[in-house]
Amino acid sequence: MSAAADRKSADPRFLRSLEALLAAVTALADSEPLAGISITRVVETAGVTRPTFYQHFASVAEAAQQAALARLSAAYPPLDPALLDPAPADGPLTEDEIQRRIERHALPVLQHLLAHRPFYLRVLDGAGTAQFFDELVAFLSARLLPGAFEAAVRRSGATTADMLTIQASGIMWLVIRWLRSEAGGEAPEAMAGRLARAVTAMLLPPRTPDAY
Incomplete structure (x- = not known):
């Protein structure tokens, strides 16, 4: 600039x-x-x-795109400092704890999106350019739960930047489909659980039979 x-x-x-x-x-x-x-x-x-x-x-x-990003940014909950530590004092995060943290972090955002569903769908339908979707992915990439996500990335051996983009893109499209289906009768709590399970399934190796 x-x-x-x-x-x-x-x-x-x-x-x-x-x-x-x-x-x-x-x-x-x-x-x-x-x-x-x-x-x-x-x-x-x-x-x-x-x-x-x-x-x-x-x-x-263009104004609607920026209004949607501004509204989403203002509504995104501040991160709990406790969620930022990928390696707590009592040891590495377990898969279940990673999933619970992602779920807790996602829930307020999903509740906000559902509460303003007509607005966001109108912007997607009326101003949904490729550049706008790129901005949404960048927005999500910058706000994915750092502690739990970094813990999952370290356990998977993946490249953080690549996995952030892949995860943000996938999350964005899952959420858009959820909104377009009138939430399909599915509550935000259930959707947060779906997202958390999808993220951990992609990032972490499958559990051995003994782990279940």
Whole structure:
């Protein structure tokens, strides 16, 4: 980013207008598909001018993508410091403990996604570009549970960066399918368990018969 861009992004007026636009797009997409949302309606709802919109975004779709990422980021629960330690004092994490930690970490996010299901599906359907999916994968990769995940990676011998991308991509598509199926009658708690089992199954070697 250039020095001029850095100064602009730090300008309180620039930040206020960005927040207003993101809030406006979020509110509108909460109620209707993106196809019915124009730039004129967004700027009127945000209380800014059309040129101000173009200072931030090229289109409503781009604004909706950033609104979805901002909403997800704000809702993502802060990590419990206890979950960050991949090697607790009482010894390495067991497979069951890794699975439980991933499940606990995933549950609040799934609850949030289900609570705002229409919004997220409208953004996926109206602005679901390849770049947006790349951003979602990068977002998930940066927020996968560090302690439990690192413990699982060490046990599997996998490359952390590669496994983060593979896991984030798989998790993203599983969750999207879950949302599209109206959660299939499956509660977030059940889905969190599915995700945790899938992650541990991919990362960890199969248990021996004696382990069951």
